[in-house]
Amino acid sequence: MRLVNADALKTDIEENSITLGGVMAIETACAKALIDVAPTVEAYTEEQVKELVELNKKLSEERHQGKWIIVKQDNEGVHEIECPFCKYSKGSDFSSIITVIFERFPPFCENCGAQMKGGAE
Numbered sequence: 001m002r003l004v005n006a007d008a009l010k011t012d013i014e015e016n017s018i019t020l021g022g023v024m025a026i027e028t029a030c031a032k033a034l035i036d037v038a039p040t041v042e043a044y045t046e047e048q049v050k051e052l053v054e055l056n057k058k059l060s061e062e063r064h065q066g067k068w069i070i071v072k073q074d075n076e077g078v079h080e081i082e083c084p085f086c087k088y089s090k091g092s093d094f095s096s097i098i099t100v101i102f103e104r105f106p107p108f109c110e111n112c113g114a115q116m117k118g119g120a121e
């Protein structure tokens with residue numbers, strides 16, 4: 001995608017077009033009409049970008065931080081953990097497969113994005 005300044009483009013076309021008897025050439029009129037109906041995207045102003053950066057910073061600071069709750073565990077290891085914030089559960093019922101190795105608890109909840117520090121409680 002390439003973004004252009006449509007207003008500046010229309011001005012350039014007007015300034016560089018040939019007029020016949022004060023009448024705009026049909027090509028110029030067509031070009032300006034095409035610019036007017038061209039697909040557009042909303043551009044953010046510098047002020048809006050600053051607001052979005054601040055909002056992202058605020059949301060990052062407010063993001064939950066906690067530890068996984070161990071739901072199911074046996075001598076083999078941890079089989080199921082749960083996010084304390086959204087109750088998202090990772091793992092399954094007891095089986096021979098260890099779902100989570102102690103040192104490798106996921107650093108984030110993949111459902112709500114909460115940051116998990118220090119493993120589990």
Ligand SMILES: [Zn+2]
Pocket residue numbers: 083084085086087088109110111112113114
């Ligand atoms: Zn969660």
